[in-house]
Amino acid sequence: METLIIVVIIFGLLVSIHEFGHLIVAKRSGILCREYAIGFGPKIFAVKKGETVYTLRLLPIGGYVRMAGEDPETFDVKPGQxxxxxxxxxxxxxxxxxxxxxxxxxxxxxxxxxxxxxxxxxxxxxxxxxxxxxxxxxxxxxxxxxxxxxxxxAPCDRQFASKPLLSRFLTIFAGPFMNLILAVVIFVIYFSIQGVPSDAPKLGKVIQGYPAEKSGLLAGDRIIQIDGEQTSSWQDIVNYVSKHPKERISLTVVRDGNQQKMDLTTGQRKGANGKTEGVIGVYQPTRHSFAASIGAGFSQTYYWIKMEFVGLKMLVTGGFDLNKLAGPVGIYNATGEVVAQGLFFVLNWTAFLSVNLAVINLLPLPALDGGRLMFIILEALRGKPVEPQKEALVHFIGFALLMLLMLLVTWNDLQNLFTR
Known part of the structure; x- marks a missing residue:
């Protein structure tokens, strides 16, 4: 139940921020927004403020902003009526x-x-x-x-289609953009609390039961030499230790201004490449600075954007294992594992999902924000819009294919769940 509540909160946050981006830019552009909805299906709650109805709906699987002119107006008064x-x-x-x-x-x-x-x-x-x-x-x-x-x-000048190309483009782009802003904010909060990783040749938190703790090393110790080799950064320490699994090494440590020698035998583990590597059981050192936290928030968001595109490239070129694709069930299970590790892991996971939602939505696929942006770009190149009926048909087909993909991925999730 705890996992379900956390999942609903996370997706509610991601969707509400995404749709808020659409809403605020649409209103700034003078577009009439009839409804701002979180979820799909029957209404649980509705309140009208100004010209917009704000609704919470039963199924927490998305949301939308209903803007005048995006779809044909439903009100039509005919002569003789x-x-x-x-x-x-x-x-x-x-x-x-x-x-x-x-x-x-x-x-x-x-x-x-x-x-x-x-x-x-x-x-x-x-x-x-x-x-x-x-x-x-x-x-x-x-x-x-x-x-x-x-x-x-909706008068003609308040409908989505009547607005300039730039206004429409920014209105659609604002949703994914707000997800990227949310990711930056979450990462800034995370680094403000946890500290920003430092490359200084110092030890962060020492893990109980590992060689570093058993040998008497403490957080804050500065390592200036290992086996007589100079170390000037955290990465130097990592590189040397990882190359010497289950070996005795000698460290030159500076603590409280005093220099001393300490010997220990490294542990070992399987690395990401499958090879055995050495470990001593310490975390990377961190420093607390709000300015550094802001920089780290942006750099971490950029890192995950880059990794999303690397994954998409591998998916297209065949270098990605399709069995690792995760849908709602897979994300739910992953969230459960993250929740068990604590609040800070949940923060990181939420920021990652926000980046994921932004990047996926910007892909030039029908029914996604990226697909709608492509039609706006196409209109700019042609000098005239694509016929609404044709655009609606493309989005409908795209939506159907996305739902089919979702079903296939969910089926894959279930298979992976029961074959563990």
Whole structure:
């Protein structure tokens, strides 16, 4: 249960920050945002602030910002249709009801002759069968009623498609960008608490039960020589020790300004390359500096971005083991292992997942932010947009393929889970 709660919190954070990026830039660009949703499926909670409905939904597997004009507007008033309208103090239409009219006895009922909701924002119709044609101006903040809920009508200049290319590009790019910012912030917090790794030839935390602790070495000891060879950095210590597994070595140590000789026999372990390497059981030294933590936050984020692209390259060239691809189940299991190791590992894991979400979303694949950005770039190159129906079809096919891939990866996760 603890793992499930942590997973929900982590993904809730990643998704909410991602969608907040879309939302804030869209609003700054003047785009009408109808809904900011965390999760999919039935609503658990909803509150409307200004023109946007903020919702929490049952399935914590994503989120979205519903912007006017991204999809065809659902409200369409046709000539000859009977509707109910409400007027504000300026005698402008503030609310339009097109169905279940019997629920609104206080509305003014008209038969539509003409309605323009894009540029002119006008409505004309007949209040009586043989009465005169009456024209109404529609307020820019007017709403329409659907399923007993008010939705704001979007004038043409407040729809996504009407905005300049740069505004649309930044609106879409802002989601992944916010995930990268989140990763930097988390890494800065992590390094501010844990300290920034230092390359000084000193010892960090000494691990109990390992050769360093048994020989009397302490955190903060400076190693200036090993077997008579000068050491000027932490990496020098690591390189020398790793080449001498299960061997007796002599260290020249400086502690509290005093120099002394200390001998120990190294341990051994299997390295990442499968070869045996020496160990003495100490962590890398760290230093505490907020400025250094900021630098380390950016460099660590850059490192994981680079590693994401290395992994993607291996996936394309066939150098990656497809059985290691992880879906929701795999991520859940990995999170459980991370939670068992403590808070700081959870922080690192969250930052890594945030980078992963950003990079994957920026891939030029249909249904992802990167795919939408490609259509905007294509529009800039062609000088005209791709037909909305064709773009929607491409995104639909892309989404279907992504769901198929998700099912295959989840099946792989389950197989790996039960064959351990």
């Amino acid at each position: 009977s509707i109910g309208i409400f007027l504000n103090r300026q005698n402008r239409v503030s609310r339009i009801v097109s169905d279940h009219l019997e629920k609104y006895p206080n509305a003014r009922f008209i038969t539509v002759e003409h309605c323009n909701l894009d540029s002119e924002l006008v409505l004309s119709g007949y209040e009586e069968e043989d009465g005169p044609l009456v024209r109404y101006d529609i307020d820019r903040d007017a709403t329409y009623v659907s399923d007993n809920q008010d939705f704001q009508i």
